[in-house]
Amino acid sequence: MNNEKKSVGKILGAAVRNIFRRPATIPYLGGELKLDPRNRGLLRYDKESCVDCGLCMKDCPTGAIRIENRGTREQRDMHAYLNMGKCIFCGQCADSCAKKSITLSSESNLAEFTQDALTIELRK
Numbered sequence: 113m114n115n116e117k118k119s120v121g122k123i124l125g126a127a128v129r130n131i132f133r134r135p136a137t138i139p140y141l142g143g144e145l146k147l148d149p150r151n152r153g154l155l156r157y158d159k160e161s162c163v164d165c166g167l168c169m170k171d172c173p174t175g176a177i178r179i180e181n182r183g184t185r186e187q188r189d190m191h192a193y194l195n196m197g198k199c200i201f202c203g204q205c206a207d208s209c210a211k212k213s214i215t216l217s218s219e220s221n222l223a224e225f226t227q228d229a230l231t232i233e234l235r236k
Contacts, residue, residue: 157234159190162213168205
């Protein structure tokens with residue numbers, strides 16, 4: 113019984129101390145988080161330089177990127193889609209691209225409310 117009172121006292125003491133302690137998280141309300149520019153974030157896609165070789169899709173370890181040609185072979189209309197729920201931001205797609213049509217940015221604000229919204233069309 114005596115050990116039980118000691119453990120309840122420890123828990124209560126820790127709870128009271130933590131009420132007055134500053135939070136351990138980074139404040140983000142109303143501001144923007146500044147990260148190192150070398151941070152691997154959202155991909156950028158230049159559809160003008162893309163030759164539709166498919167190496168980025170082939171080399172992606174998670175299958176997160178998809179390139180589509182909505183036009184014809186002569187009049188290309190290239191679109192790139194990224195599933196951020198699958199992407200591990202390894203940069204393999206950017207390394208595989210011979211024309212450097214895919215690059216990594218340092219943009220890291222990638223949160224969405226639904227799983228369907230995680231698949232986005234990449235922009236330049």
